Amino acid sequence: MMKLVSVSVMAALFALPTFAQDYQDHDGILMNHGDGHLMDMAGGMVMGNNPDTLPGGCEKISETKEITVHAGHKYAEKFPGRMFAFDTQEFQFKPCTKLTVHFINDDNVRHQWMMHGLPKYLYPKGMFHLEVSGPAKISGTLILPPGDKTYLVHCDIAQHMEKGMKAQLKVGKGDGDLPSIPNVTANTIADDYKITLPELLAKAHEEANAEPTVAEKTAAPVAATSSTPATPEDSTFSGVTVIGLALGLLLAPFLVQKFKGMSAAEILAYVIDLLKTINNAIIALTAQLIKKIQHTLHK
Ligand SMILES: [Cu+2]
Numbered sequence: 001m002m003k004l005v006s007v008s009v010m011a012a013l014f015a016l017p018t019f020a021q022d023y024q025d026h027d028g029i030l031m032n033h034g035d036g037h038l039m040d041m042a043g044g045m046v047m048g049n050n051p052d053t054l055p056g057g058c059e060k061i062s063e064t065k066e067i068t069v070h071a072g073h074k075y076a077e078k079f080p081g082r083m084f085a086f087d088t089q090e091f092q093f094k095p096c097t098k099l100t101v102h103f104i105n106d107d108n109v110r111h112q113w114m115m116h117g118l119p120k121y122l123y124p125k126g127m128f129h130l131e132v133s134g135p136a137k138i139s140g141t142l143i144l145p146p147g148d149k150t151y152l153v154h155c156d157i158a159q160h161m162e163k164g165m166k167a168q169l170k171v172g173k174g175d176g177d178l179p180s181i182p183n184v185t186a187n188t189i190a191d192d193y194k195i196t197l198p199e200l201l202a203k204a205h206e207e208a209n210a211e212p213t214v215a216e217k218t219a220a221p222v223a224a225t226s227s228t229p230a231t232p233e234d235s236t237f238s239g240v241t242v243i244g245l246a247l248g249l250l251l252a253p254f255l256v257q258k259f260k261g262m263s264a265a266e267i268l269a270y271v272i273d274l275l276k277t278i279n280n281a282i283i284a285l286t287a288q289l290i291k292k293i294q295h296t297l298h299k
Contacts, residue, residue, distance in 0.1 A: 023104065024136035035124055038140070043110070046140040048118065048128035051098070055122055057146035058096035065099050067091065069113055071155065071165065072106030072134070079182040081191065082164030084111070084155065089184045091153070091169040095146040105134030112155045115169060119145055148172035188264060204249055243282055245275070 026044030033039055036049035054061070069086055076085035084107075093099060105111045112131040120126045123142070132138040148171065155165035168178045179188045195203070 022135065024132075026132055026136055026138040030138075037124070042136075043133045044136065044138045045131040046129070046138065047131075048115075048123040048142060049140045050122060050128075050143055051100075051141040053122060053143065054096070055119055055143055055145040058143065060096070061098045061143060062094045062096040063098070065093060065097050066102065067099070068102040068104060070104045070106055071111040071113065074106065076164045076182070079164055082182055084160050084163050084165040085182055086113070086153075086165060086167050089167045089181050091167065092174070093144055093169070093171055095144060095148075095172045097144045097171075098141065099144055100139060100141040101130060102137060102139045103130040103132065104137045105132050107134045109134065110157055111160065111165065112157060114154055114156050115142075116152045116154075117149065118142070118151070144171050146171075148175055150174035150176055150178060152178055201249065208245060208249060243278075 024042060026040055026042060029040045029042065030038040030044060030046065031040060036047065038044075038046040038049055067088075069088055071084070071086050073084055075087045076082040079085060101113060103111075103113045110131065110133045112129060114131075115128040116126060118126045118128055128140065128142045130138050130140050151169045151171065153167040153169050154161040164182050166178075166181050168174070168181055168184070177185045179185050
């Protein structure tokens with residue numbers, strides 16, 4: 001009997017390290033670089049740390065709260081198609097809350113808890129930001145502004161937000177919901193596994209025909225820059241725009257992949273930019289061609 005007990009005690013002792021994840025604690029070793037920017041040699045970083053200055057419009061700290069947020073691959077397992085996530089996707093606090101965030105990175109890569117849209121006079125670049133290479137823990141404190149507003153919280157390491165590490169923090173009632181937050185809001189562009197490529201092209205074509213404003217917007221500044229009217233170049237603009245649009249439509253299925261996780265405004269800006277580039281390239285080519293033709297005709 002004694003032997004059995006000692007064997008099980010030994011087994012338990014050996015098994016212990018596999019249960020207890022070793023987290024590096026950065027809270028005691030951070031150096032203060034001023035302006036709420038704390039950093040250490042082990043790669044831990046806090047930006048926008050503000051435990052004592054009240055934002056404009058806050059008469060006093062309304063509440064003092066502490067939260068612990070985990071980040072890691074395992075929290076994304078319940079979200080189909082996602083790779084990284086926080087363990088919480090939505091936060092809500094009273095205006096003027098003093099909030100301490102304990103951020104625990106469970107992965108063996110770098111993650112951030114980055115909040116955007118804060119008042120810039122108090123938070124550099126409007127950000128409050130915790131960052132650490134895991135597995136590790138890091139903490140920071142901020143005082144939330146007054147008013148109802150929804151703030152984006154994400155990990156800004158390349159592709160981590162698009163792969164699921166995105167949340168929203170509502171102060172007061174918030175002012176709406178952000179898109180593509182796992183299990184909270186719908187994706188900006190929904191995954192569709194049933195549609196075929198020709199169908200997708202047809203759909204993109206329909207949508208492009210329904211919204212001629214994109215073409216108009218891109219064609220207008222181009223036409224305005226042409227200072228020599230009554231040249232044969234003028235008649236090429238509509239043709240050039242059509243070619244640009246056709247190219248855009250051909251590229252559409254590939255772009256859908258790229259647009260995953262982007263907001264509608266970001267996508268529109270990207271498309272307009274792309275069409276401008278294509279248009280300008282074709283106009284330059286056409287102009288060269290016309291000059292050559294004119295030369296040969298005049299000879
Ligand atoms: Cu990350």
